[in-house]
Amino acid sequence: MKTMLNAYHIRVKKICASCKHKECMNDGTRVCHKMELKVEQQFKCRQWEMADGLRNAGKGDGVVRLRETKEIVIK
Numbered sequence: 001m002k003t004m005l006n007a008y009h010i011r012v013k014k015i016c017a018s019c020k021h022k023e024c025m026n027d028g029t030r031v032c033h034k035m036e037l038k039v040e041q042q043f044k045c046r047q048w049e050m051a052d053g054l055r056n057a058g059k060g061d062g063v064v065r066l067r068e069t070k071e072i073v074i075k
């Protein structure tokens with residue numbers, strides 16, 4: 001399985017689960033908007049692009065909040 005490094009040196013697997021063009025449906029299936037097909041998690045096509053959230057992984061400017069009150073727990 002191939003991997004790529006993002007700008008913050010975090011390894012990201014090149015599979016459908018990390019692709020920018022995937023959408024997860026309510027029943028758990030994945031749909032690729034580029035190919036317009038239902039795909040498996042480990043599937044990878046030639047049009048794979050890293051998802052925006054994974055591009056920022058390792059940046060370190062996030063916070064952890066309590067679910068109920070939205071109070072910041074960890075900065």
